[in-house]
Amino acid sequence: MSTEIVKISVPADDAALKIALRTWPASSLNLEITEVPAGTKPVVTAGDQEYPGYDTALKFIGLRAFPQDKYNYTTIEDAVIHDWVAMTAAHKLKEDTNYVLRCLNEHLHNRTFILTDKPSIADVAVFARLKDIVRALSDEEMVGVEGTEDNHGGLRYVVRYMDFIQNTPELGLKLEDSEKIKFDLDLVKKAGAKVRGPFVYKELSAIERLDQAQKEHNEKKQKAVEEVVAAPKKNTKKQNKQGKKEASDSKDATSPESAAAEGAEGASKKKDVVVPEGDKHTNRKEAKKEKKEKKPKVQPAKPVEAPLSPVQLDLRVGKILHCIPHPEADGLYISTISAMDPADSPYITALPTPHAPADKIPEGTTVRTVCSGLRKFIPLEEMQGRRVVLVCNLKPAKLKGIASAAMVLAASPRPEDGEKDRVELVAPPPDAEIGEQLVFEGYEEGEILPQLPPKKKIMETLTPGLGTNEEKVVIFDGNKVEALEKKVVGKLVRKGKGVEGGICVVDSLANALVK
Numbered sequence: 001m002s003t004e005i006v007k008i009s010v011p012a013d014d015a016a017l018k019i020a021l022r023t024w025p026a027s028s029l030n031l032e033i034t035e036v037p038a039g040t041k042p043v044v045t046a047g048d049q050e051y052p053g054y055d056t057a058l059k060f061i062g063l064r065a066f067p068q069d070k071y072n073y074t075t076i077e078d079a080v081i082h083d084w085v086a087m088t089a090a091h092k093l094k095e096d097t098n099y100v101l102r103c104l105n106e107h108l109h110n111r112t113f114i115l116t117d118k119p120s121i122a123d124v125a126v127f128a129r130l131k132d133i134v135r136a137l138s139d140e141e142m143v144g145v146e147g148t149e150d151n152h153g154g155l156r157y158v159v160r161y162m163d164f165i166q167n168t169p170e171l172g173l174k175l176e177d178s179e180k181i182k183f184d185l186d187l188v189k190k191a192g193a194k195v196r197g198p199f200v201y202k203e204l205s206a207i208e209r210l211d212q213a214q215k216e217h218n219e220k221k222q223k224a225v226e227e228v229v230a231a232p233k234k235n236t237k238k239q240n241k242q243g244k245k246e247a248s249d250s251k252d253a254t255s256p257e258s259a260a261a262e263g264a265e266g267a268s269k270k271k272d273v274v275v276p277e278g279d280k281h282t283n284r285k286e287a288k289k290e291k292k293e294k295k296p297k298v299q300p301a302k303p304v305e306a307p308l309s310p311v312q313l314d315l316r317v318g319k320i321l322h323c324i325p326h327p328e329a330d331g332l333y334i335s336t337i338s339a340m341d342p343a344d345s346p347y348i349t350a351l352p353t354p355h356a357p358a359d360k361i362p363e364g365t366t367v368r369t370v371c372s373g374l375r376k377f378i379p380l381e382e383m384q385g386r387r388v389v390l391v392c393n394l395k396p397a398k399l400k401g402i403a404s405a406a407m408v409l410a411a412s413p414r415p416e417d418g419e420k421d422r423v424e425l426v427a428p429p430p431d432a433e434i435g436e437q438l439v440f441e442g443y444e445e446g447e448i449l450p451q452l453p454p455k456k457k458i459m460e461t462l463t464p465g466l467g468t469n470e471e472k473v474v475i476f477d478g479n480k481v482e483a484l485e486k487k488v489v490g491k492l493v494r495k496g497k498g499v500e501g502g503i504c505v506v507d508s509l510a511n512a513l514v515k
Contacts, residue, residue: 005030005031005032006030006032006044006045006046006060007031007032007033007034007044007045007046008026008031008032008033008034008042008044008045008057008060008061009033009035009036009042009043009057010033010034010035010057011035011036011037011038011039011040011041011042012035012036012037012038013039014042014054014057015128015131015179016054016058016124016125016128016129017042017057017058017061018128019124019127019128019173019174019175019179020058020061020062020065020121020124020128021033022174023065023124023171023172023173023174024061024064024065029061030064031064041053041054042054042057044056044057044060052359053357053359054089054090055082055085055086055089055357055358055359056357058085058121058124058125059081059085059121061121062120062121062122062124065121066119066120066121071118071119073115073118073120075327075328075401075402076401077115077118077120078327078354079354079355080114080115080122080354081114081115081120081121081122082354082355083354084104084107084114084122084126085121085122085125086357086358087104088100088125088126088129089129089358090129091358092358093129093130093133097133100130101130101133101134101155101158102155104126104157104158104161105155105156105157105158106157108157108158108160108161109157111161112161112164113165114126119170119171123165123171124171124173126165127162127166127173130158130162131162131166131179131181134155134158134159134162134181135181139184140154141155142154142155142156142159142183143155143156143159144156159183162181162183163181163183166179166180166181306446306447307446307485307486308458308461308462308481308483308484308485309443309445309446309486310439310440310462310465310476311439311440311443311444311445311446311447311448312446312447312448312449312458313391313393313448313452313458313459313462314391314392314393314437314448314449315389315390315391315392315409315437315438315492316339316340316389316390316392316435316436316437316438317339317387317388317389317390317428317432317433317434317435317436317438318337318338318339318368318387318388318389318390318392318406318434318435319337319338319385319386319387319388319434320335320337320383320384320385320386320387320388321336321337321338321356321360321361321365321367322335322336322355322356322357322360322361323335323336323380323384324355324356325375325380326371326375326399326400326402328400328401328402329371329375329399329400330375330376331373331376332371332372332373332375332399332400333371333372333374333375333380333383334355334369334370334371334402335369335371335372335383335408336349336353336355336356336361336367336368336369337367337368337369337388337390337406338361338365338366338367338368338434338435339366339368339390339392339406339434339435340366340434341366341368341392342366343366345366347368347396347405347406348366348367348368348405349367349369349405351367353367353369355369355402368390368392368405368406369402369403369404369405370390370404370405370406370408371399371400371402371404372407372408372410374408374410374423374425376421377421377422377423378423378425386425387427387428387434388408388425388426388428389408389426389427389438389474389492389504390406390407390408390409391406391407391409391459393448393449393451394406394407394451394452394459395451395454408425409425409426409466409474409515410423410425410426410514410515411423411424411425411426411467411468411474411506411509411512411513412424412509412512412513412515413513414511414512414513422509424506424507424508424509424512425506426474426492426504426505426506426514427504427506427507428502428504429493429497429501429502429504430502431494431501431502432502436494436495437494437495438492438493438494438504439493439495440475440476440490440491440492440493441488441490441491441493441499442478442486442488442489442490443476443478443486443488443490444495461481461483462476462481462484463515464480464481465477465478465479465480465481465484466513466514467511467512467513467514468505468506468510468511468512468514469510469511470510470511471505471510472505472506472507472508472509472510473491473503473504473505474491474492474503474505474506474514475489475490475491476489476490476492477489478490491503491504492504
């Protein structure tokens with residue numbers, strides 16, 4: 001445990017912080033506590049740095065009350081802790097208390113603690129912030145109304161959890177009598193209703209949503225095929241064979257003379273062919289000649305693929321709202337970036353994001369989680385609030401367990417220049433808005449692909465053409481891409497604005513690589 005003394009200001013109305021500090025005294029956590037008036041945001045002061053925010057203060061206490069060397073929280077567990085501390089924040093409860101309670105009830109269906117079998121600071125936050133709300137619930141709200149159509153067990157898992165948390169010695173919460181909830185647990189035991197489910201409290205990740213969309217597409221396609229197969233068919237081969245079999249059986253049941261006469265009569269009616277009597281073999285040949293030849297099936301034309309072009313890249317202006325070091329990779333950052341995606345985009349990260357405090361994301365803003373290998377080259381403080389250029393239509397990929405949904409463009413020296421330790425972020429035009437589209441001059445015609453097909457390696461093929469010129473302006477040189485039809489050198493500019501609207505540049509790397 002760190003011996004550094006950290007100062008925390010605690011508002012008079014912050015129940016979670018008060019319970020936490022009563023259970024784990026400040027002296028045992030090397031903390032210096034200052035009480036501030038109700039309604040004031042708590043502030044954590046470590047050295048010269050100040051970190052304001054209710055969740056920040058609580059999670060800092062959690063780092064010391066639940067040390068990593070004892071509890072061995074995984075990256076996923078850290079994300080779950082963050083989710084539930086953020087989910088029970090005051091503004092979330094104010095927006096939709098019922099939604100938060102239902103989420104928690106489903107989450108606790110088969111869990112003892114928020115992290116299944118490990119206590120954490122999330123349990124303190126959830127209990128302290130919901131205790132007054134749960135205490136005010138009616139019996140029906142706690143366990144549901146038995147025998148009614150809407151009977152789904154109420155919030156019995158929340159009730160069981162809250163009673164356990166306030167009594168378990170594993171947490172040992174030091175609560176005043178007024179803070180404890182008095183439950184009629186017999187009521188919970190008598191409830192025969194089952195939880196309706198599953199109720200999903202957490203949105204799918206970008207990769208999961210893309211996989212789900214593909215799965216739904218495949219299911220629709222399969223259903224369409226099944227409907228075609230199941231549809232009644234006319235004049236099928238099976239029916240033709242059956243007809244031939246019946247004709248054969250009929251022929252066997254009559255005399256040769258009768259069959260010949262019937263065959264000649266039938267052929268005459270069907271094809272209007274004059275059939276001479278007595279030559280049964282010739283009759284058949286003549287009838288076959290009269291049959292219409294089958295028309296060849298018209299094959300649907302294959303869609304014409306658009307020629308390779310940098311316009312297929314979804315290049316946009318983004319803003320890093322928050323950035324942290326990747327816990328599992330020394331060279332990676334995890335950035336929470338706004339690119340003004342629509343709310344239904346499969347690339348966006350569900351809120352609250354596990355990697356950024358809620359107060360870092362403006363209300364109504366969609367964000368992407370992006371991993372970048374910049375940690376050894378660019379200081380963390382220079383990443384915060386930075387405007388960047390993103391490639392937004394790469395297929396999301398997991399980097400050390402974190403789904404990354406875009407790529408930050410940066411410049412680096414060419415191998416022949418002999419420099420290895422310099423990387424500079426591409427800066428978008430000063431007047432460009434967040435989410436604004438960027439294109440290379442001379443390559444404006446064509447359409448941006450919704451997602452670059454990984455098998456076609458479009459990004460990999462175009463990368464040799466990306467770079468900077470003598471003026472440190474980001475360009476695309478078509479002469480360096482053999483597969484490209486158009487050989488033009490164009491600057492990266494705002495779509496529809498041209499060079500007059502501003503250009504993308506780097507600080508000092510001329511004639512460098514960009515990727």
